[in-house]
Amino acid sequence: MQDAPARRSHSDETPGSTMDIDEAPPAAGGGTMAPTSTGSTVPSSMPSTTGKSYASGNTGTTESARHCSEDRSSTESASASELPSNMTAPKLGSAGGNLPKGSSLPMYFGVAESNGRRNYMQDRHLLIEDFQPSKEADLKERCPEVRSLLGVFDGHKRSEPAETAARRLPELLSREKAIFGPAKQTSSDEVFAAIKRTFQTLDDEILKEATSCDIADCQFGGSTAVIALRIGHVMYIAHCGDSGAVMACTSYDLHFPLRLTTDHKPNRADEHARIQAANGNIDEKHNRVVSEPKPHNGRVTLLSMSRCLGDPQFKENDKDVVDCTPEMRRVELQPGDFAIVLASDGLWDVLSDTEVVTILQKVRDQQEAIDGKTPKLGAEALVQQSLRKGTADNVTAVVLMINWPES
Numbered sequence: 415m416q417d418a419p420a421r422r423s424h425s426d427e428t429p430g431s432t433m434d435i436d437e438a439p440p441a442a443g444g445g446t447m448a449p450t451s452t453g454s455t456v457p458s459s460m461p462s463t464t465g466k467s468y469a470s471g472n473t474g475t476t477e478s479a480r481h482c483s484e485d486r487s488s489t490e491s492a493s494a495s496e497l498p499s500n501m502t503a504p505k506l507g508s509a510g511g512n513l514p515k516g517s518s519l520p521m522y523f524g525v526a527e528s529n530g531r532r533n534y535m536q537d538r539h540l541l542i543e544d545f546q547p548s549k550e551a552d553l554k555e556r557c558p559e560v561r562s563l564l565g566v567f568d569g570h571k572r573s574e575p576a577e578t579a580a581r582r583l584p585e586l587l588s589r590e591k592a593i594f595g596p597a598k599q600t601s602s603d604e605v606f607a608a609i610k611r612t613f614q615t616l617d618d619e620i621l622k623e624a625t626s627c628d629i630a631d632c633q634f635g636g637s638t639a640v641i642a643l644r645i646g647h648v649m650y651i652a653h654c655g656d657s658g659a660v661m662a663c664t665s666y667d668l669h670f671p672l673r674l675t676t677d678h679k680p681n682r683a684d685e686h687a688r689i690q691a692a693n694g695n696i697d698e699k700h701n702r703v704v705s706e707p708k709p710h711n712g713r714v715t716l717l718s719m720s721r722c723l724g725d726p727q728f729k730e731n732d733k734d735v736v737d738c739t740p741e742m743r744r745v746e747l748q749p750g751d752f753a754i755v756l757a758s759d760g761l762w763d764v765l766s767d768t769e770v771v772t773i774l775q776k777v778r779d780q781q782e783a784i785d786g787k788t789p790k791l792g793a794e795a796l797v798q799q800s801l802r803k804g805t806a807d808n809v810t811a812v813v814l815m816i817n818w819p820e821s
């Protein structure tokens with residue numbers, strides 16, 4: 415573990431890789447229709463996995479973005495121009511909830527998403543403001559600190575892998591004693607290990623689902639994953655693929671982004687070496703991982719990510735050329751950290767980290783106080799700006815905002 419400079423945080427690996435695959439159009443029923451406004455409500459304690467899009471204002475205790483990991487310069491204001499006529503507005507709604515008992519640091523979250531230019535939706539997300547252990551955790555003693563769990567999952571080829579990830583990940587993680595045990599008796603390494611076990615089990619389940627279905631040529635695809643687990647004043651960020659996370663910080667009235675993830679791509683030096691060590695093939699020109707030829711027709715599959723959940727054609731014969739192991743980071747929150755954004759690559763492809771922080775700061779400044787509406791408005795603004803900037807992909811933004819008590 416290495417502490418990041420000037421921050422009380424550390425990672426269990428070198429920051430890194432994201433993956434993204436060349437998507438084939440999904441089979442019928444694999445996604446949602448073009449987004450429209452909705453006022454549906456989701457229970458605050460349950461993940462949203464239906465493919466519907468919500469902009470929630472729940473309380474909880476809780477330039478492309480490929481660079482600029484800590485841009486501390488001033489930022490420009492986001493454009494307020496109307497969406498292009500060929501773009502669909504974000505699909506928005508609302509959800510309500512109460513601050514979990516024992517919360518000493520109020521947090522609020524919101525989410526918005528849009529199909530973008532596509533007629534299907536393969537992104538999924540989860541929001542659990544009061545994350546509780548399952549009976550299978552068999553806890554004799556539990557730390558009273560509040561837990562919250564957020565996540566974004568970007569499916570490719572089909573929506574099923576992202577759907578399974580959003581549904582099953584909280585169920586699996588809720589069984590882990592290390593997540594809920596007394597803080598003084600649980601180390602960060604144990605939390606990291608619990609998250610890693612959860613990703614591995616989830617990957618196994620998605621691969622089993624892929625091999626048991628009747629989809630031709632195993633075109634089941636896979637999904638990225640980026641999650642944020644809040645335990646009291648500490649955030650654990652884990653990801654595999656190219657869905658990413660950024661923290662919005664303030665210091666001496668300067669608003670700047672702190673990149674919490676780095677995409678898993680085959681041209682990243684450490685990922686490139688790992689793929690080669692696994693006897694994998696890389697299309698260097700197009701920056702893609704290449705699968706083994708299919709025995710019946712010699713065809714190959716290209717994947718623009720070096721890590722993900724699923725994608726059985728890259729994990730045959732125990733080669734695991736494409737890995738599911740998440741990179742993880744622990745961040746102790748401190749005054750000045752006012753927001754965390756989890757988003758699919760449909761947002762990061764067109765917005766820089768600096769632009770994201772600028773938009774959130776502008777939204778926050780327009781509100782009298784941070785409450786359940788603020789992150790909802792922030793998520794909507796991020797998705798709207800992604801559409802204005804021409805994103806062609808599905809885009810999902812989950813925003814968490816922190817309401818620090820006045821000192």
